[in-house]
Structures are given as structure tokens and as C-alpha cells.
Amino acid sequence: MTRNDPFEVRQSLNPGVFGSLTYYSLRRLEENTRTDLSRLPFSIKILLESLLRNCDGFAITEEHVLQVADWRPEADRREIPFKPARVVLQDFTGVPALVDLSAMRDAMRRLGGDPKKINPLIPCDLVIDHSVQVDYYGQSISLALNEAVEFERNSERYQFLKWGQAAFRNLRVVPPTTGIVHQVNLEYLSQVVFLNKDNNLCYPDSCVGTDSHTPMVNGLGVLAWGVGGIEAEAVLLDQPIYMLVPDVAGIKLVGKLNPGITATDLVLRITELCRSVGMVGKFVEFFGPGLSSMSIPDRATIGNMAPEQGSTVSYFPIDALTLDYMRLTGRSAGQIELTERYAKAQGLFRSDNMPDPLYSQVLTVDLGEIEPSLAGPKRPHDRISLSQLGSEFRRMLTEPIGFKGFGLAENELGRIATVSINNVSEEIGHGAVVIAAITSCTNTSNPSVMLGAGLLAKKAVEKGLRVKRYVKTSLAPGSTVVTEYLKKSGLLPYLEQLGFYLVGYGCTTCIGNSGPLEESVAKAIVDNDLVVSAVLSGNRNFEGRVHPLTQSNFLASPPLVVAYALAGSTAIDIATEPLGFDKQGAPVYLKDIWPTNDEINATITAFVTPEMFKARYAEVFTGTAEWRKITVAESELYAWNEQSTYIRQPPFFDDFRVERQQIKPIAGLRILALFGDSVTTDHISPAGQIAPGSPAGLYLAGKGIARKDWNSYGSRRGNDEVMCRGTFANVRLRNRLVPGSEGNWTLFHPAGERMTIFDAAMRYKEADMPLCIVAGKEYGAGSSRDWAAKGPYLQGVKVVIAESYERIHRSNLVGMGILPLQFEEGQSADSLGLKGTETFAIDLDDELRPKQPVKVTAKGADGITLTFHAICRIDTPIEVDYYRDGGILRTVLKKMLPGEQR
Structure with missing residues (x-):
């Protein structure tokens, strides 16, 4: 063209x-x-x-x-x-992406090609934001202490990233202690209209990112979504994303939010609505008169939770408010002028008098009907009205174990434990809030809820309220600008008086980097089997994600996080029961300290200014003194250290063959795990802390690594040996092959011996038996974690059969050469009577077509054979090539080899 x-x-x-x-x-x-x-x-x-x-x-x-x-x-x-304009990465996904690219360079050299061809060919920004953990909290030096521990734990990873920054073109690295990738993308990296200065060509800014919350910049008019790390690597190498032209659902916003209602309340309602009607694989686009009264941070809050809604994007068109936000955040006058002129010339600029676009389906949301809400206790789309949470939580305690139940008996409800913190005793029971965290990109980008939390804290302090000592409080802003306006407004000291001291700039509690609880609190929870809660301003609350000991986790606005820290329990009704008592002993209710819209808006107007953004982002790539101290030797190929437990050359190209591969039937498949519905990438991919006695823990101990230095799974994503062992290691995972158990357990057949999933996988691999996963609906919901596909691949999984898939995970499976099959409508493992002890055969041939029916034969231990058909969820012709080659990166490597080598 x-x-x-x-x-x-x-x-x-x-x-x-x-x-x-x-x-x-x-x-x-x-x-x-x-x-x-x-x-x-x-x-x-x-x-x-x-x-x-x-x-x-x-x-x-x-x-x-x-x-x-x-x-x-x-x-x-x-x-x-x-082909998007650019790619964004965060360090948890960025490290393995650069590890893969480095391994591809080695393979290219080995095969006689030019290693420098393996290089980002479009702009790429990597923001280091997932490594900081809340080890220290509740004190003025928490930030400095956590930063010091972060650099101590991650020095090798950071050295690798600095090497990558020098070795690869088109790669910029935003150092630690700067902000969360999506907020930095919103406030600084996004251009809205992209200007390619090499050819003076302008076009819409668009990006894909290796974090599922990349759609946050949809609120700014940037078309962006999350992809798997594997797919992002291919995009960096100038390969297009192959996708079906999407259906586009329009959500018409009418009316206006009532006083006291936050953007968080709105996004939780939209998330609930989208999940109820089904938006997986669709674009969602917002229109209607309600847009004109909705700020860009409010829009970004909604765009951020697109993956929770199920949509690929939740897009807001460019309009006058976009230009206002660009001015507020210090974008140049030239960039703002270009955005307006280009968008209007292209018909991409929304105005109230335009006719509505045509949509595949239309939903209407009346902003005036939105009510204060939280979401939980285990899924982000399970919205609960604030006025009902106390009664709902008490009911959920005795509900059967599931997405909303904890399965307690009536005689277990009254359990109370005494904890001692700093020689002061307090009692905790079911519902005790042991973590209250203002964290995550979703809400910390929005001045209305951040300053709202500060104003609520001010009023609470003035009333004489205090936070319970057993609550672990933390404040992790999405950018340093947030700290700046909290300081300038005089509200930060009030948050600090309630324990919300700055702990770091990064995705802390929401990603599982919540750090340890006080020892007496942790002991009381375990000894008394208490169902305790975390309340966080994040977007994810899947089982085992926030903290292993918080079985219930609720998403809430930052002001409500502070309120629940004061209340100390999710088992009470904070809408009608007092949060505490003032200096005169009178009860103080939530309504007494909730800030008004006028108070919030006046504070925003006075203290959120363009100068803050310009100053804070002026040296965004410079980093702290600790970052600047890191020195690396420049080289074309990475010098792998065989002794490293962080960065290891992956085996994905070890058996690479250039010649065309035949697609053949797969026989002798054993079921490694049999799952129910909503098994997420948090259940599959290694995440959070590495448990003593786990296969990964034993591996590190065997390498002589002290327990205190194990760090997290996320920090060790550059080491396939750790990640393979940590796959399916979630403490809340329920494998139906082992009824009544939780965690990393399965049965090795034919003997039926109980062992960890990793150990069983290795036993099957030794016996040359390929493996299969069988699951229910929404398999792979959650973050866009490439290791949720890489880990099963390394364990020997060849096929997954599920009732339905989350978009990114299905793509990642194909990207690793794993065949995703989907039960036909109305069928499931239960309806077919599958027990998990069967041996499967998949009838494939070299003429495999996207979405064709595939015959599956299951032979039971009793010799009885069952035959059924499943839909091949290789969705596009190019994905057939990826599957044939054993994964997308192998296909890309083939294309980049010299002609005589192919």
C-alpha cells in the first residue's frame, strides 16, 4: 500500500x-x-x-x-x-518476552541467520511495576525499605532488563519506583494520534500489551488490548495479530451519576452487566449523552476492567474531553493540535450531535441508577451492593464452597481469636479485614477517588477514628503524580495517620505482592480456620491471588477501602452500623465522613495541575540512584549464566526443525487434571509466593537458595525450571480427580497414586505419555499470563478440552502449540460421564481447518469406549500454521531465516 x-x-x-x-x-x-x-x-x-x-x-x-x-x-x-502502532510490557511479562527473544537470537545464529533480525521492529515500552512487595507498611520509611528489598531481590532481573534495553532497538525501559504500566501509559506514553517521525506519517495511536488491563487507555481514545506475551513477541517482530473482525456491542450511557457515587461503583455495575450478557471476544464501545459528563479518568476506570467484563476492548472515542485531559497531563500543544486536526479529518472525533454508530447489539446504562458497590468475594464480576454486603457475607459463610460460598457449619460461625500487635490485643473473627490496600491501576489513576479517600481520611481523623491494628494498610499509587497532589492538597498526612503510608509504586496487592501478615494475625487465621477478608481498590480478586490466607477478597473504591479499614470487618453493615466512635463516644457513620462531590471537585481543581505531570514525567526513563548504579556489558547475544535461578535459556527452540511438520492424530492422552468452571490463569500460572515444600520451593532449596531469597513466582518468570514446577500450584485449585482437596494435587494413573501435578507430569513424560486438561466454562479467565500456556506445555500437555475459553488464554495455548478443543453446545465432562481416568485419542489430520469438529475417543479403565465430537478452537488459518510449527515463535523464526535455510 x-x-x-x-x-x-x-x-x-x-x-x-x-x-x-x-x-x-x-x-x-x-x-x-x-x-x-x-x-x-x-x-x-x-x-x-x-x-x-x-x-x-x-x-x-x-x-x-x-x-x-x-x-x-x-x-x-x-x-x-x-498491526498496532506500538507494544507495552510490564516486567513480569517483559522479562520472559526478552528471554524468548534472546533465545531466538541464539537459535538464529545456530541456524545460520542474522541474530540482529530478532529485534523489536515497532516501538516498545517496558514499565517495571510488578516487582515491589509490601514487606513494610504503616511507617514513614515503608517506601524506602520496600524499594531497598526490591532491588536486593531483583538485581539480576534488572541487570537483564538493562542489557535488553541496550541490545534491542526500539525498546525503552521505565525504571522501578515510577508507576504502574497502565497509568504511565495513560498519563504519558499514549499519544492518541501517533506521529511516525521517520516518514511524517500520522495515524491513530494503538497498542497491544502483555497485561490484560492494557485497555485502560481505551478511555483516552487509544485502541488497545491485552495479548499473551507470546503473541506480543511476534508483534514486536513485525508479525500482524490475526483476528476475526469483531462484533461491536454499544453501551449507551444516559443520565448522570448521583452525588457520592464513584467511578468504581459504575465500573463494577458495567462489569456485572457485560458478564451477564456475554462479551468474550467482542469490542465494547460507549456512546450516548452520558459521555459528555464523564471525565477521562472515569472512562479509563471502565476501560481498565475490560478483561473482567469479558470484552477485548471497552472503547471511548476521542472528543473534547480527551483534549482537555491531554492539556491537564502536560501533553504538548503540538500533540493536542495534531490529535484534534487528525481525528476530525478522519471522522474519529465524537460530538453530541453526531448520529449514533451502528452496533451488533445495544445495552443501556442509566448512570442515575448506579449504587455504591463492592465485588467479590472471589470474582470481579460478582457485584454486591454496599448496603447488602454485611448480610451477604454472613450468608456466604455457610453456603456450599463455590464462587460465593465458604462451606462453614453453623457451629463454626462464632469463632473468635485474639491477636497481639505491639503488645496490644484485639479480637478477630470471620470477616475480619486483615488487608486494606489502595492499589492497582484501575482506581489510582483517578483523582476523584484518590482525593476522595484522602478527604474521607481527614474527616475520620478529625472525628477521632482509628484503624484496627490487625489491618495491614497500604497506599501504592499508580504514579508519582498521585503522591504529588495528595501532598499538595494536605491530605496525605491524614491517610498516614490511618496507616495508609506510601509503600511503593507498582501493582502490589492486586497482583499478589501483598507481603506477609503480622505473625500473630497469620497464626490466628490458620489455627482457627478463619475466613478473613482483604478489601482493595484493584481489579482482580480470584482465589489465592491477593494473599493465601484471605479467602474473601473484595474490590472497592479507595474511599471504601479506608472505610473498611476503620470498620475492620466485612461481616457488618457499614451503611447502617457505626464505623467507630468519636472523641465524645458518639457513633460515627459512613455518611458522616463521606466527602461531597463539591469537596472532591474543588480539591481536584485546586491541586491537580499540568505542571505536576510535566515535572514528574520529565525524567521518566532516568530512575532512582539504585537503578542508575546497575551496569551491564553490551553484547548482541545474552551471556547465559548456568547457575542463575532467575534468568535461564528456555528450551522452546531446542528441537526446532525448519522442514514442514505434519499434523497427526494424538493417541494415549492421559488427563492430568479435571477442572470445573472459572479456572483462571491465577489458578494455572505460577503467581504469588513460593510455598515451602512445593516443587518450586524444593528446587530452589536444592540450589542452596535461602527461604528469604525465594522471592515470588512472578519475579522468576525468566526461569522455566521454577515456572514449570509452579504451574497449577495455586493453593485454592480444585482438581476433581482428587475430590475434597485444594492445591497442587492429582492422581497418577493407572495406579491412581496421589502426588503433585508437577511430579505426575514428569512421571507421564518419562513414560512418553502425552497429557490432556479437561475443564468447564471460562477456562483461562484472568490475566494475560503466557506462563499459563508455557507451563502446561513444559509439563507435556498437548490438548485442552473445555466448555469455553477466555480469549487471551485460548490464543496463548495455540501460540505454544497446544490444541484447544471445546465441547459441543450442551455437552460437558459431566454430561458425557467422564471420570478423568480415561485415555483419550484425538482424530486429527494434516487438513485441519479452523473451528472444525474433531472426533475424540475416550477409553475408560473398564475398557468401555466413548466417542464424541469437540470443536477445534484454532480459530483462524494462520493459527493452523502456528499449531503445525509447534507455536507462534517457531513460525516467526522460520519466516526470518535466510531463504536457503527455510
Whole structure:
């Protein structure tokens, strides 16, 4: 397209600050092809522009362009390639991505190619934000102490990232103690309209990221979504993302939020709604009169939780409020001018008087009906009204174990334990809030809820309220700008008086980096089998994620996090019961300290200024003194250290073969695990702390690593030996092969011997037996964790059969050469009578097609044979190639080899 321009659509943009620029005009395309693009969803227009700009007649053809130009709500969906403008990574996913690219360089050299071809070919930013843990809290030096421990634990990883920054082109690294990747992306990295200074071409900013909450910048008008690390690596190597043209659901926002209602309340309702109607694999786009009263931080709060909603994106078009936010956050006048001129020229600028786009389906949300809410105790889309949480929690205690139940008997409800902290005794029981964390990108980007939390803290302190001593409190802002406006407004000292001292800049509690509880609290929970709670301003509360000892975890706005820290329990009704008592002994209720909208807005106006953003982001890539101390030797290939327990050369290319591979039947499959519904990537992928006695713990101990230096699974994602052993190690995992158990257990067949999943997998591998996972609905929901596919691959899993998949995990499975099959509608392991002791055979051949029915034969231990069909969830033709080659990176490596080597 860039050479031939068959549609003759390349145009000049009127000269501005940046001089003469060019762009690919959707309006000229409309004229030349006589199509009507005026009512296409904005997100579809951005996909269309990318196809138009990158059309080369080979990978991206005129047919692809015309297909999307003719998008209609009822049309069939076909495959298209998409090339985003850039990629964003965080360190938990960025380290293994760079490890893989480094291993690809080694393989390229070994095969006679040029290692430097393995290099990011589009801009990539890596933000180090997932490594800080809350080891210290509740004191003014918590930040400094946690930062010191962070660098001590992660020096080897940080050295590797600094090497990568020098070795790979187009890679920028944002150092630790700067902010959370998505907030940095929102406040600084996103351009909204991208300007390629090499060719003076401008086009919509778009990105994919290796964290599922990348859609946060959808609130700024940037089309972005999360992909697996494996897929992101291919994109960095200039491979398109192959996807089906999406359905686009429109959510019409009407009315206005009532006083006291937060953006968190709104996003929890939208998440509940989207999950109830089913948005997996769809784009969601917001429209309607309610948009004009919704700030960009409020929109970003909604965009952030797109994965919890099930959608690929939750997109808000560019409009006047986008430009206002760009001014507030210190974007240059030239960038703002370019954004406005380009968006209006392309028909990408929303205004109230425009006709509504056409959508595949339309839902309406009346903002005036939103009520104060939390979500939990185990899933982010299980919304509970604030007024009902106390009674709901007490009911859930005796409900059967499940997404909302804990299975306690009536005689277990009254358990009370005494804890002693700093020689002061307090009592805790079921529902005790032992973690209260203002954390996570979802809410810490939003001044209204952060300053709202500060104002609530101020009023609470003035009333004489205090937080219970057993509550572990923490404040982890998404950027240093948040700290700046909390300080300037005078509200930070009030948060600190309630224990909410700054602990770090990163994804702490929400990712499981919550650190240890006080020893007496932890002991009381374990000894008395207490169901205790965490309340956090995050987006994820899956089982075992926040902390191994908090069985119930509730997502809430930052002001409610402070309120629950004061109340000390989720088993009481804080809407009607007192949070505590003032200096005169009078009860203090939530309504007495809840800040008004006028108070919040006045504080934002006075203390959130462009100068703060400009100053804080002026040296965003410089880092602290500790970061600057790290020195590395520059080299084309990475010097692997065989003794390292952090960075290890992965085995993914060890048996790489250039010749075309045949797709063949798979026989002799044993079931490694049989799961129910909603097994998430938090259940599959190694996450959180490494437990003593676990396969990963035994491995590290065997290497002479002291327990205090084990760090977390996330920090060791660059070591396949640790990650393979930690796969399926979640303490709340329930494998139906071992009824009544929780954790990393399975049965090794045919003997039926109980052992860890890793040990069983190795036994099967020694016996040359391929493995299968069988699961229910929403398999792989959760974060976009590549190790949720890499780990099973290394354990020998060849096939997964589930009732349904979460989008990113299905893609990751194919990306590692694992075959995802889906039970036909109405069928399941239960309906077919599968016990988990069967041996499977999958009838495949070299003519495999996307989404074709595949015959599965299951032979029971009694010799009885069952045959059924499952749908092949290899969804696109290019994915067939990925599967044939044994994974996407192998396909990419093949394409990049010299012609004579292929």
C-alpha cells in the first residue's frame, strides 16, 4: 500500500506545528470505493485505517480493507491481520518476552541467520511495576525499605532488563519506583494520534500489551488490548495479530451519576452487566449523552476492567474531553493540535450531535441508577451492593464452597481469636479485614477517588477514628503524580495517620505482592480456620491471588477501602452500623465522613495541575540512584549464566526443525487434571509466593537458595525450571480427580497414586505419555499470563478440552502449540460421564481447518469406549500454521531465516 496506494487515499494534513504531514484518508477511501463509513463504530474505523495504511497486497490485501469497510452488525466475521502502532510490557511479562527473544537470537545464529533480525521492529515500552512487595507498611520509611528489598531481590532481573534495553532497538525501559504500566501509559506514553517521525506519517495511536488491563487507555481514545506475551513477541517482530473482525456491542450511557457515587461503583455495575450478557471476544464501545459528563479518568476506570467484563476492548472515542485531559497531563500543544486536526479529518472525533454508530447489539446504562458497590468475594464480576454486603457475607459463610460460598457449619460461625500487635490485643473473627490496600491501576489513576479517600481520611481523623491494628494498610499509587497532589492538597498526612503510608509504586496487592501478615494475625487465621477478608481498590480478586490466607477478597473504591479499614470487618453493615466512635463516644457513620462531590471537585481543581505531570514525567526513563548504579556489558547475544535461578535459556527452540511438520492424530492422552468452571490463569500460572515444600520451593532449596531469597513466582518468570514446577500450584485449585482437596494435587494413573501435578507430569513424560486438561466454562479467565500456556506445555500437555475459553488464554495455548478443543453446545465432562481416568485419542489430520469438529475417543479403565465430537478452537488459518510449527515463535523464526535455510 505504501508503494502502490491502489485506493489513492494518501493525503496531506493541513500544516501545523509539526509541519507537513500525511495520512491515509478514510473519507477518500469512502469516495473511491463508494462505501458508507459514516456510521461504522469508531473502533472499527481504527482497524480499517490500520489495514489501509499497511496494505501491501501480500500479508494485508485490498480484500481485507474492503471487508472491514463493509462492516455491518449482521455480517459474517472473517479473519483480518492487524498491526498496532506500538507494544507495552510490564516486567513480569517483559522479562520472559526478552528471554524468548534472546533465545531466538541464539537459535538464529545456530541456524545460520542474522541474530540482529530478532529485534523489536515497532516501538516498545517496558514499565517495571510488578516487582515491589509490601514487606513494610504503616511507617514513614515503608517506601524506602520496600524499594531497598526490591532491588536486593531483583538485581539480576534488572541487570537483564538493562542489557535488553541496550541490545534491542526500539525498546525503552521505565525504571522501578515510577508507576504502574497502565497509568504511565495513560498519563504519558499514549499519544492518541501517533506521529511516525521517520516518514511524517500520522495515524491513530494503538497498542497491544502483555497485561490484560492494557485497555485502560481505551478511555483516552487509544485502541488497545491485552495479548499473551507470546503473541506480543511476534508483534514486536513485525508479525500482524490475526483476528476475526469483531462484533461491536454499544453501551449507551444516559443520565448522570448521583452525588457520592464513584467511578468504581459504575465500573463494577458495567462489569456485572457485560458478564451477564456475554462479551468474550467482542469490542465494547460507549456512546450516548452520558459521555459528555464523564471525565477521562472515569472512562479509563471502565476501560481498565475490560478483561473482567469479558470484552477485548471497552472503547471511548476521542472528543473534547480527551483534549482537555491531554492539556491537564502536560501533553504538548503540538500533540493536542495534531490529535484534534487528525481525528476530525478522519471522522474519529465524537460530538453530541453526531448520529449514533451502528452496533451488533445495544445495552443501556442509566448512570442515575448506579449504587455504591463492592465485588467479590472471589470474582470481579460478582457485584454486591454496599448496603447488602454485611448480610451477604454472613450468608456466604455457610453456603456450599463455590464462587460465593465458604462451606462453614453453623457451629463454626462464632469463632473468635485474639491477636497481639505491639503488645496490644484485639479480637478477630470471620470477616475480619486483615488487608486494606489502595492499589492497582484501575482506581489510582483517578483523582476523584484518590482525593476522595484522602478527604474521607481527614474527616475520620478529625472525628477521632482509628484503624484496627490487625489491618495491614497500604497506599501504592499508580504514579508519582498521585503522591504529588495528595501532598499538595494536605491530605496525605491524614491517610498516614490511618496507616495508609506510601509503600511503593507498582501493582502490589492486586497482583499478589501483598507481603506477609503480622505473625500473630497469620497464626490466628490458620489455627482457627478463619475466613478473613482483604478489601482493595484493584481489579482482580480470584482465589489465592491477593494473599493465601484471605479467602474473601473484595474490590472497592479507595474511599471504601479506608472505610473498611476503620470498620475492620466485612461481616457488618457499614451503611447502617457505626464505623467507630468519636472523641465524645458518639457513633460515627459512613455518611458522616463521606466527602461531597463539591469537596472532591474543588480539591481536584485546586491541586491537580499540568505542571505536576510535566515535572514528574520529565525524567521518566532516568530512575532512582539504585537503578542508575546497575551496569551491564553490551553484547548482541545474552551471556547465559548456568547457575542463575532467575534468568535461564528456555528450551522452546531446542528441537526446532525448519522442514514442514505434519499434523497427526494424538493417541494415549492421559488427563492430568479435571477442572470445573472459572479456572483462571491465577489458578494455572505460577503467581504469588513460593510455598515451602512445593516443587518450586524444593528446587530452589536444592540450589542452596535461602527461604528469604525465594522471592515470588512472578519475579522468576525468566526461569522455566521454577515456572514449570509452579504451574497449577495455586493453593485454592480444585482438581476433581482428587475430590475434597485444594492445591497442587492429582492422581497418577493407572495406579491412581496421589502426588503433585508437577511430579505426575514428569512421571507421564518419562513414560512418553502425552497429557490432556479437561475443564468447564471460562477456562483461562484472568490475566494475560503466557506462563499459563508455557507451563502446561513444559509439563507435556498437548490438548485442552473445555466448555469455553477466555480469549487471551485460548490464543496463548495455540501460540505454544497446544490444541484447544471445546465441547459441543450442551455437552460437558459431566454430561458425557467422564471420570478423568480415561485415555483419550484425538482424530486429527494434516487438513485441519479452523473451528472444525474433531472426533475424540475416550477409553475408560473398564475398557468401555466413548466417542464424541469437540470443536477445534484454532480459530483462524494462520493459527493452523502456528499449531503445525509447534507455536507462534517457531513460525516467526522460520519466516526470518535466510531463504536457503527455510
